Amino acid sequence: MKRYAKAVWHGSGKDGGGHMTTQSGALDKNIYSFASRFTSDRGTNPEELLAAAHAGCFTMKLSFVLDETSYFPEALETNAYINFENGAITAVRLVVTGKVRGMDQAAFEACVQEAKRNCPISMILNITITTEAILRN
Incomplete structure (x- = not known):
């Protein structure tokens, strides 16, 4: 592909x-x-598109990771925040909220970390990537 x-x-x-x-x-x-x-003028930018690509890729990877558990993700939402400083992308912060019935926070966080390690976009970024996992049941 x-x-x-x-x-x-x-x-x-x-x-x-x-x-x-x-x-x-x-x-x-x-x-x-x-x-x-x-500035906040109309139009897009490379950092916004990278954030969208990373959020989408990570969320889909997390759904596949959760498929391997006995829990079903009813809903997953990821916000990706790109740090752009002095002409360089320096970090990404992923904040993921999941609705996964019966799953506890520790198990959800473990799945989030596995998804981060194996997300194709995460793997090509040679920068700090942090995650915040919020579980809502």
Whole structure:
């Protein structure tokens, strides 16, 4: 399986702008710029997309890890927070909330740690990744 995305940029770094498109069409010429990256201007940015990819990948991996237990995940939600400092992504914090009937906090946290170790996006990031596991039953 191979996936691709395309970025197009016109102009200088600060005054230019561009758009991103993904193979699936989920992004279709979505705009990005200096202002959407470093302020709250309209558009997306690479860090936001990395956070979305990491949250999605980790959550799906966690569901597979939970499949190997005797517990069924009714709902899982992950927020990924990217630290972008001095021109570098320095850390990611994953906060996952799960509704898994009958599972205790320690077992849930163990599954979260296994998912973090084996999530394909986590494995390619050579930075600090922390997790917070919240179990709601």
